[in-house]
Amino acid sequence: MPMAAGTLLYAQSGGVTAVINATAAAVIERARRHGLRVLAGRNGILGVLREELIDTTPLPASTVKRLGQTPGGAFGSCRFKLGSLEADRARYERLIEVLRAHDVRWFLYNGGNDSADTALKVSRIAEEFGYPLTCVGVPKTVDNDLAVTDTCPGFGSAAKYTAVSVREAALDVAAMAETSTKVFVYEAMGRHAGWLAAAAGLAGEGADDAPHIILFPERAFDEAAFFAKVRETVERVGYCVVVASEGIRTADGAFVADAGGGKDAFGHTQLGGVASYLAGRVKDALGYKVHWTLPDYLQRSARHLASATDLEQAVAVGHAAVDYAVKGRNAVMPVIVRKNDRPYRWTVEPAPLADIANHERTMPDDFIREDGYGITEAARRYLQPLIRAEAPPRYGRDGLPRYVQPRLATVPTRLPPFEV
Amino acid sequence: MPMAAGTLLYAQSGGVTAVINATAAAVIERARRHGLRVLAGRNGILGVLREELIDTTPLPASTVKRLGQTPGGAFGSCRFKLGSLEADRARYERLIEVLRAHDVRWFLYNGGNDSADTALKVSRIAEEFGYPLTCVGVPKTVDNDLAVTDTCPGFGSAAKYTAVSVREAALDVAAMAETSTKVFVYEAMGRHAGWLAAAAGLAGEGADDAPHIILFPERAFDEAAFFAKVRETVERVGYCVVVASEGIRTADGAFVADAGGGKDAFGHTQLGGVASYLAGRVKDALGYKVHWTLPDYLQRSARHLASATDLEQAVAVGHAAVDYAVKGRNAVMPVIVRKNDRPYRWTVEPAPLADIANHERTMPDDFIREDGYGITEAARRYLQPLIRAEAPPRYGRDGLPRYVQPRLATVPTRLPPFEV
Structure with a gap:
């Protein structure tokens, strides 16, 4: 070299x-x-x-x-x-x-x-x-929305976190559905593109495997159709696991999250409310017991x-x-x-x-199933390799990963201060 | 045998x-x-x-x-x-x-x-x-609230999930705090006892390590004191990671989580939660950018x-x-x-x-720090061994754990049906 x-x-x-x-x-x-x-x-x-x-x-x-x-x-x-x-x-x-x-x-x-x-x-x-x-x-x-590259470092790990977490939570819901939670909503990051929500689709293979419904920002959210799909799933499978992208919008372009949240001090949209909003709506409209999760930073730091x-x-x-x-x-x-x-x-x-x-890359059309609620075989072929194989960190004797936060010194300045 | x-x-x-x-x-x-x-x-x-x-x-x-x-x-x-x-x-x-x-x-x-x-x-x-x-x-x-036994199977794994997740998310927050999220709230299961919230305390060791604030159901929640502690932490450390037990209550016995729920202007159910409520309050009162997580079933199925x-x-x-x-x-x-x-x-x-x-076992008094916002050395001695060592499941070539959901047949009935 x-x-x-x-x-x-x-x-x-x-x-x-x-x-x-x-x-x-x-x-x-x-x-x-x-x-x-x-x-x-x-x-x-x-x-x-x-x-x-x-x-x-x-x-x-x-x-x-x-x-x-x-x-x-x-x-x-x-x-x-x-x-x-x-x-x-x-x-x-x-x-x-x-x-x-x-x-x-x-x-x-x-x-x-x-x-x-x-x-x-x-x-x-x-x-x-x-x-x-x-x-x-x-x-x-983690958004996987860079142009040109096949995938973006960070996405595969967040995708693996998503697929594993949805599979695990779905087993929990399945065990309890008879007397407890029937609908579970998982909120995935992705304001403009549904890549992480799509990755959840890897958690299941059969038609009745969780997740039963994936909501993509690339498809307009239709509440009535969603309710019908949830009800039909609960009646057939016994429970329904929903994965919702934080950025889903109704046909008129409004963020669904806004319906459940508010505005911040600057009038900016505060995202993060899709799962709780949908869970509340399902509870009111269908009467099912609901639970939801918002993994937030956990999904990108896992x-x-x-x-x-x-x-x-x-x-x-x-x-x-x-x-x-x-x-x-x-x-x-x-x-x-x-x-x-x-x-x-x-x-x-x-x-x-x-x-x-x-540039921004959204999901190709042929990655989303015809009915809009799942991923296609093409998506699976693309996503599957990205979550493959494990690379656990070293753990200490205390049972925690041996992460470091070294003290980092800056070099002496050579210029006058600058007001950013 | x-x-x-x-x-x-x-x-x-x-x-x-x-x-x-x-x-x-x-x-x-x-x-x-x-x-x-x-x-x-x-x-x-x-x-x-x-x-x-x-x-x-x-x-x-x-x-x-x-x-x-x-x-x-x-x-x-x-x-x-x-x-x-x-x-x-x-x-x-x-x-x-x-x-x-x-x-x-x-x-x-x-x-x-x-x-x-x-x-x-x-x-x-x-x-x-x-x-x-x-x-x-x-x-x-996972609640660890059974009497007599030193600990309850299920708790140690949920505790490990909690400590690892808080450590990971805290590193994320630390990296972004300068221009983004300054306060992060993690909601832990535990309606009556703060065992899982306490386990988060294992994520940090030094005085300025996350989590900076743990809120236990065993201590009355005092909003003003909490705000002061958050502000002081952000000013000293640059950010503040809060772990809140879902069951925290104010001095008059009201669940804090209930304050965040209810019905909205349209009569729709607003599903609450401690983390989202506290995050909203911190944002309004202190003006910091906030994020929160509700791991829900993820914490007990991981x-x-x-x-x-x-x-x-x-x-x-x-x-x-x-x-x-x-x-x-x-x-x-x-x-x-x-x-x-x-x-x-x-x-x-x-x-x-x-x-x-x-019977129900709550946390011993001497497991909670004098100021009510952290765990003591006694708690650490108790909790530490319970999260120790890793036992990952086997993974398949698809990058997912090889979990099973076998088809399970019931034996022929021998009695008339019974209406439960």
């Missing part, structure tokens, strides 16, 4: 996952093999703007390894979207100033659509300023139930991103390319950030 | 757990070694009253083994409490009739407080009728995260129950007796059902 002295900056962006730190650890390990020093933005791009740069050099290899099996985002992430180059010019200029002050030659930004867009813009402004910088996006998101496939891909994109960077492949992202379904074969290849930035 | 031809009846009762089927499998395996035939009540005691008795004889040993690693209740459970011997005489008589019709000589009832009471009453009425029957209770409950200690105990009480039954030890329950904390040593001993029936 070629030696290339210099500094690489890595930052995490957006919602974290069970395996984003596996990517981070892979980046650090690979960069060290290239002889690079790795800085990390504290809380993502915010830390770069604020010149809060964590020096990963003091982290022993053993800590980096444990970091790789710790969920969450080790260096902090953020929800912070930069605007257009024109509107947000001062911030882009500040980014270049900070990179220059610390002699950063490679910038790796690990996130979703927005992050790909940011990385692309940083590469453009660096060029404009004549600052030698190679920008590489690194994919991550490193204890990571998919080995997902973990492997999270590591692979980390390695590839460093390799691309060192080779000067600017404005690209390592993406997963599927070569075969069964057995699942894939490779990592570079794709232009411009093809990924700000 | 002595051979004892005859029929043993096993039934499950109340909420199921991740390991109650491990007890069932242990009962079947041990009974087979004694040469007994095992019937199982479909949906617990209801199946006995209705003469819906599953014959476990055709189940191959391999299926019984897989059953032992499947969550839920394989034969069905029920929420159905028999009244006093006087008030419910017809049903008790029917039970004896059914047992007699199928020549059942040993009755094992696997459940919590109520089930211990039912088993005791069945033993009394059998005696009154001169019907030779040995009744043995078998402990089970066989994928079972505690090996819990699993071992679930098997041990199954074996002991059969051994006691065969020896004619009537009206007892195998209980876990703790011999030592560190290392954890325990044995199984028989305890009179009369000492267990209808």
Whole structure:
């Protein structure tokens, strides 16, 4: 491997996952093999703007390894979207100033659509300023909505969590349905695309297996039809397990969650209320005893139930991103390319950030069953490999996973403060 | 082992757990070694009253083994409490009739407080009728509220799920707190006793580790003090993870969960919950961005995260129950007796059902920290061994645990139908 002295900056962006730190650890390990020093933005791009740069050099290899099996985002992430180059010019200029002050030659930004867009813009402004910088996006998101790539690191583990949890809860409901809960509603993340809800479909195979109903944001929610399906299922099977995507909407475009919740202080929609809302409606309309679950962050941080496939891909994109960077492949992202379904074969290849930035991939039409309440064989072929094989973390003698939260020191600042 | 031809009846009762089927499998395996035939009540005691008795004889040993690693209740459970011997005489008589019709000589009832009471009453009425029957209770409950026993099979696994999930979600919150969620609320099962909420305390060790606040039903909920603690935590740590027991009440005895439910403006049922209510209150009062989770059945069916200690105990009480039954030890329950904390040593001993029936064990006072928001070292010593070691189920090539739902046939009825 070629030696290339210099500094690489890595930052995490957006919602974290069970395996984003596996990517981070892979980046650090690979960069060290290239002889690079790795800085990390504290809380993502915010830390770069604020010149809060964590020096990963003091982290022993053993800590980096444990970091790789710790969920969450080790260096902090953020929800912070930069605007257009024109509107947000001062911030882009500040980014270049900070990179220059610390002699950063490679910038790796690990996130979703927005992050790909940011990385692309940083590469453009660096060029404009004549600052030698190679920008590489690194994919991550449990939403699985990035364009070009076959799947997004983080999704497979959340998908496995979803399928396993639904299968387990369904066994519980089945055992109790005679005298207790007859309808159980599981709320899956996914505001615009039903990928995680679809993954729940892997929990069952036969026609009467749970989940009996999946509600996708890609299909308009029709309450009367839903009630009919619930009733028919309870009458035939004895109980009904429903998986609802948080982003389902009625035909007029209104989020169902809004009917059960409210607005936040800024007039923003507060999501997270689909399951409780549907459960309440079923109870009123059909009289069944209901239970519901909102796993929320549990579904995207469940490193204890990571998919080995997902973990492997999270590591692979980390390695590839460093390799691309060192080779000067600017404005690209390592993406997963599927070569075969069964057995699942894939490779990592570079794709232009411009093809990924700000695009959003929803579920193909032929992944959703004709009746709108389940997944097709095509969906199963796509999803199945992504949750395959187990990659449990190491556990301590205390019965808990040996996750780490290392103390992380930032390097001394070299610039005046900047008000973000 | 002595051979004892005859029929043993096993039934499950109340909420199921991740390991109650491990007890069932242990009962079947041990009974087979004694040469007994095992019937199982479909949906617990209801199946006995209705003469819906599953014959476990055709189940191959391999299926019984897989059953032992499947969550839920394989034969069905029920929420159905028999009244006093006087008030419910017809049903008790029917039970004896059914047992007699199928020549059942040993009755094992696997459940919590109520089930211990039912088993005791069945033993009394059998005696009154001169019907030779040995009744043995078998402990089970994620609520951990059975008297006499050191712990209840099912609790350790739910406790491990709770501690692991809180640790994982806390890492997620920590990573995002700068620009996103600052307060996260986890709702734990436990209407009367805070055992599962307490188990969350194992997720952290240092003063600033999550969970930062645990709310126990054993302490009156004081909203103003809670708000102050949340604010102080966010200001010091950057975020605050709260674990709330579903059963917390205000000083006047009102369940906090009830404040979040009710009817909306359209007369629709609003299903409440402690976590969503507290999250809403924190948001309104303190202005922080909040998220919450309601794991619901996920926490008691998470066989994928079972505690090996819990699993071992679930098997041990199954074996002991059969051994006691065969020896004619009537009206007892195998209980876990703790011999030592560190290392954890325990044995199984028989305890009179009369000492267990209808008692409820709440958390000892000295398990809750002085300020009411955390667990003490004494609680830690008690809880820690219960979540220790992992016992993952076998997974299939599809990435899902190899759980089974065998088709279960009932034996032909010998009595006229009975209206329960």
